[in-house]
Amino acid sequence: MYTITASNATAEPRKPGGKYKAMVVCFILGLGSLVAWNSMLTIGDYYYQLFPKYHPSRVLTLVYQPFAIGALIILTYYQSNINTRLRNLAGFTLFFSATFLVLILDLATLGRGGIGHYIGICLLTACFGIADAHIQGGMVGDLYFMCPEFVQSYLAGLAASGALTSLLRVLTKLAFEKSNNGLRKGAILFIAISTFIEFLCIILYAFFAKLPIVKYYRSKAASEGSKTVAADLAAAGIQAEYDDKQEERLSNRQLFMENIDYAADLILIYVLTLSIFPGFVYENTGTHQLGTWYPIVLVAMYNVLDFISRYIPLVPWLKLESRKGLLIAILARFLLVPAFYFTAKYGDQGWMILLTSFLGLTNGYLTVCVMTVAPRGYKSPEQNALGNLLVLCLLTGIFTGAVLDWLWIIGKDSF
Template sequence: MGFSDEEQRLLTPPKLNLDGDEESSAATRVATVVGAAPKDQFYIAYIVYFILGMGFLLPWNAFITAVDYFSYLYPGTPVDRVFSVAYMLSCLLPLIFIIGWAHLSSATVRINTGLVVFTVSLVVVPVLDAFYVRNTRGVYSAYDVTVAAVILSGIGSALVQGGVIGSAGELPEIYMQAVVSGTAASGVLVSAMRIICKAIYPQDATGLRHSANLYFAVTIAVMIICIICFNIADRLPVIQHYRSIKIQAMKEEGDSKFLTGSTWRSTLRNIFMRIKWYGFGLFLIYVVTLSIFPGYITEDVHSEVLKDWYPIILITGYNIFDFVGKAFSGVYLLQNDNVAVGACVARLLFYPLFFVCLHGPEFIRTETPVMILTCLLGLTNGYFTAVVMTLAPKSVPIQHAETAGIVMVLFLVVGLLVGSLVSWFWVL
């Protein structure tokens, strides 16, 4: 039995070497051994990867959405900035380590470990609040513990995000689309919770506490669901099938688990050179987005009509269109890598456009132009993130797709970090 077109793309991507006959014959031999792919019954694998995509961003969203409550508890501390730096660095450093030793570790182990780490970091906050802080301001020893929980969450993100995107890179394109759509869904969920909390809770210390507890309770529940779903899906025939393809391909190559120092470093360089432009595009996407959103949205624009609902509406609009963009990639995926990377560079035009919305003519500084631009920022962020994240792992042989996916996560995290730093210095 032969492979489908998708499976042939997994096995015979654009070549890392010039020996096309060797790769083609390797694909044929693997196809003969493994056979045709089983059907994803009831789309269970797709749903699981969607939930996992939503799950690995929810912990960060819970911490940063509850920042008003933490700012109330710990006055005089730059909570949002400390959280951002602590989370990004604690995610970045383990990712570098994982890339170097990904071929010696199991994605299943990393994902399960990361989900447990996520859950522990999230449980810390409500337990600390219930038994130690008790809504009392200025308990700065609890602040230190909270920052440690954020760092722990960042480590969990490196394990889960790298593992999920890496393993999705070994599967057909639809599963990467599920992951990135899930990440966007987490933003929509958080926006919905924030609107509900603002509508039903008073905007005082008690209301902020109830809101924070809701964020963390929902996120902990999602983490538990992720652990259960992933361990069920990991045994599904469709997942096992593509894992078999990878194993057979590794045997054809000589099994990368036994690659040593210089050989593996050479392989990493080849992977990096193949996906570097996709990575550059992803890096630019998040530098532009994070230097504008959410800082510009929450601090620089104002509405006399919508008042304090204005930033919430803008953030919700961004998150909804980010989801639309990522979901649309499942309908139409741009296959031209030059156009995709060029579009990522073209997003730099958002800088002058948002500048005009703040300093331009009066009619441009109204709610409608700002809302349209914010939604376009989300739409392009979502769609082109999905495009480059999907194309990059498919540009290397399947046995290296997981590593390519993890390298793309590294580009993403560096883009987030640089974008966050630029937002400090870019004064509109």
């Protein structure tokens, strides 16, 4: 055991190895941060069968987001004094419990619809939102004072959850399409796999604290005055002590104003994405030759391209770092709104698949570009705070987009 103090840790130790092992763990933790929620979205066709009049893909998104944003606002305000280890473990535990209860609820109701089952699904969706606020803000804030590759791996894991669930949805549809209750069997398999992944993440997060390179970064953060790492350092056998005198740090308001363009970038990225995906994909794209496969293919193409695109910024000359360039690219992306409208009205399924793929490609690429550039130049406590603020902006964009998504069904008979 050794001690890191804020006053005497002036010499920066050499970085230990284990970077790639930490990146793999970050990827899996990212996967676990959204796999449960993405499973709920991906089995949307099952919920449309159970609750055809309740717009499940749109309603569940609207239930999820206010709880995620509300919890994250509180956690962001108090983040400098919150035990990050307890926060993240609580988030993964809540995800595990809620996912398991979704499975139990379906088994208890024997896969029947009804308002009681639907309310139960909505309540568990609210738990997903609270868990998301704990994990995404906590993990991004924690990784922000480490290295950009960890942030990129975590963000890639978030997208991989969508790609994985889409792949599983294709496989389960192939396996159960002709069997009795095939949709329900596929949905149960989805939720069971998600429950296992959430349990695995609880174990992996405890292991993450003991990786040498993670201990190095957290020790460095402690030397710069970050108190959120104390519990993780203690779990790794390191005691962090602090002097009463700490350097003056920027407030949350000052950080937000200095990075208001990055905040706007994330809001605008997800306002557009969620105003189209998944509600528009399920309810507004019409019927085509692919039949019941059509929404599944669209969701899969979005998720796969979103995942792949998050690795593009690893190539230095392909990474967009200009603040002005990022904003221009994000604003230009709003041309997709009329493109989707006219394609749904006049185009065939090939053009819609292409557009949905491009939506996923730009979503993942621009998200990683913004999130990995933003924390440069700040001390560890400020990077942690900025990570929480940017995740809050991201969730705000998701919620706003989910609300705007309802505009697509104005005038439709199903409304």
